[in-house]
Amino acid sequence: MKFVSSLRRIGHMVKKEFIQTLRDTHMRWLLFGPPLIQMLVFGYAATLDVRNVELAVLDLDNTLESRELVAHFSASRYFHLNPYAAQRADLREGLDRGDILAAMEIDSGFARRLRNGQGATVQVLVDCSNSNTALVALGYLNQIGAAFSRDYQLDRMLRTAPQRMSTLPQVDLEVRPWFNEGLESQWYFVPGVIGNVMLILVMMLTAFAVVREREIGTLEQIMVTPIRRWEFILGKTIPFFLVGCVDATLIALVGTFWFGVPFRGNLGVLAAGLVAFILAGLGLGLFLSTVSANQQQAMILSFFFTMPMITLSGFGTPIASMPPLLQKMSCLNPLRHVMVLLRSVYLKGVGFDVLWPEIAALASIAVFLLTISVLRFHKSLE
């Protein structure tokens, strides 16, 4: 009997929350529109691919050989050749402006030195203000340079000693990229975007849940009703939990059907992981809501937590590159666990046997935070 009346009270609370949230036209839109739009835009934006690097060439040699070298670059999809520069000052200005990322200067005498077998050097200026792009571009540059050298050398041997060509020893590297054969950046980042969007949605919604009633003064009205504190917290949480589940399904569908990220894992594992993650997000939001005195504080605090959580989740930058202390701290971050889970389920297709630690971690964070919130919330004024 007691249990039934308790369920009824929770039911009323849930109904009240739904009415309150859905009556606001702004909110109705905010619940479902932005997650979808964010997923679409960010899915495209988050890429670390380096293609079509803008390259300017100043060819002071202007011979068959130098043009051949430039042709190697223009044939590659990694570089986009800007029109030839006329003078050195153009290179400097282009780099300063940020119109070009790299500038190549072929000195006069390039072909002569090559023919004499002296080996020629080519100067390359690279804008390294973005070190990752620069590093990758430098790698491509060296690969293309090596290809040119090899072609040139083979061409020469073919003319001088063709019979020995076949026995020139050479090791070839056969590369097999697993799980992501085309090395598509999008496949890696789209599952991560799901985690980010969900965190922000769920946490921000619940961060205001309790403190809003307090600030508007309606908490006092609730206090005079027979509802218990855990019933109150549950009633506050369930609507947002449902909203979170609907949103998670929506954006996961976008990830698979719009972006074409392969889904190789088990749907059950994904669902279990996302439910645990949504609960953890709700727990964090509720916790912030109970420690804040007003909505402004709740908001500042949730900003304060969200930004480091995204940074330390391994979403944009690998966790392995962080200092050891931050790596340890990131284990407390639910977003980190869900990132690993999402990416593994989507791309690697591994199952519960590999991923249970992540789900267990998410569930324990959720239980811990929800318990603390219930304990912190007192049904009394100040």
Next chain:
Amino acid sequence: MSLRRILAMMRKEVIQIWRDPRSLLVIFAMPLVQLVIYGYGVNLDIRHIPLCVYDRDATQTSQDLLKHFQATDYFTIVHVAENYPDVIQQIDGGDCTVAIVVPPQFSENLHSRGRAPVQALLDASDSNTASIGMGYALSIIQAYSQDIQIEWQQRNGMPTVPPNVTFQPRTWFNEDLESMANIVPGVVAMVMAVVGAFLTSLTIAREWERGTMEQLIATPVRKLEIQMGKLIPYFVIGMMDTALCAAAAVWWFGVPFRGSWTVLFACSALFLIVVLSLGYFFSVTAKSQLGASQLALLVTLLPTFLLSGFIFPIDQMPVLVQWITRILPARYYVSLLRSIFLKGTPVRLLAGNILGLGIIAGVLIIRATRAFQKRLE
């Protein structure tokens, strides 16, 4: 417009901020905490990639090849596999990112037939690490090939030719290729965008929600005066935050500063006006704190992180998304900060970005002023 009324409004606002010490603490502590976490946490340098080797040839030659992998700090050999399932398990479990498999008869093939393949298996679910690792592996194999070729040419009494073309890279603006120098100026922009927008997004909505707007309406203060009085205190706080962040970037993180401080502060002031007006605009239109903060969060946090060029280069995005980034103020500010910090670019080359910010500022100020009505529904 009366200066006295603006000052009175400002005084009220300052007192209100001052009496909420928790918020005040966060306002000043947050930028620094963020800067430290980002500065140390965001690192795109990829070194010590965990490597697994499986030598099926087990000869002097194959060991020699693998030693080349051991010698670099690009890879760390964490596992020597004994059989193929072992290799698969290492990659599946995420313990190794790259596995090098030397096939049987490697040295025999190399000596008799001249060509010998070596297999590299990559966990490419993280495509960035994988492609950088692939680049490292390729260059190691190339260097090895070249070594044995020169040896072979010497043995056969052929003239050894030095590598034909060598590139002499000059890494401008960030000589050591440190990602920190790139990230930290971006962090300053990130922090300013978020702090700025949320500081003001609640100011007006709060008055409406608590009912104090009615009191304000009853006073002779004009709407432009309310706007100024509300924004100026937050502008001052924002500028202090900027100074704090910039100082930490230069003296704590050792990011080179090659531009002019005047330009930096002028640009920051412009950017702050943009984000404060943005927050104010949301505050005026949403009228509830929940709505305003949701809007501010949606428009600042993730977009700044993902679309401003902070981590993901804008020129690699699809054209449509590139156009979307143009309405994002943080995009211009990130680019300005990087130019000022790392390149020391002269002002005339920054004009495009400054103009972009200026246009957004103008539009936002006009919209925000129009949207605010000093009357009850």
